[in-house]
Amino acid sequence: EAEVAQSPRYKITEKSQAVAFWCDPISGHATLYWYRQILGQGPELLVQFQDESVVDDSQLPKDRFSAERLKGVDSTLKIQPAELGDSAMYLCASSSPGQGPYFGPGTRLTVL
Amino acid sequence: AQSVSQHNHHVILSEAASLELGCNYSYGGTVNLFWYVQYPGQHLQLLLKYFSGDPLVKGIKGFEAEFIKSKFSFNLRKPSVQWSDTAEYFCAVPAYSGAGSYQLTFGKGTKLSVIP
Structure with missing residues (x-):
């Protein structure tokens, strides 16, 4: 069964450092999402892509976060500089019409 | 914007007990609703979804949910839980x-602990 891949699974960094997360969606899924899940809460949408275009990044803190999906397949989410409050699980998901969203295993970020 | 609320933060049940997890939605128009499950150390998985039609929706692993428009609810049910159902359950409302x-x-989630 096809799955959404994410790496790394865990990342520990110091505040003010830069971090990057990678996501490879299910093959053929044109829609890709990045969600953030703070411990004890439900996931919250950060950004949605349709192919290589951003559909919605209204909840992305653009002063420090950036996301790209240059070829409309895999995607990278970057934080620079990281802050203590960015500690969370970062989830990638993908979907196609009538299917999903399907979620990846996530990257757990700890900022020290 | 639509939202969902889950009032139970943590539910503890013994094996074979019946389960009902609450989910209430805020919008009175056309409503679609999802339930996801997150087992310990695993990714979010779709349990079931409601778009229209029969308000009683059956999902995977013996779960079902009933859409009750008059109560703005979409509660998740299972007649007999197993230890393997220990997980966190999220109700979610999609926006096209x-x-x-x-x-x-997503709602804030309900953590279910099943005691053997």
């Missing part, structure tokens, strides 16, 4: 975002 895709707004 074009090209057949949906953005999900």
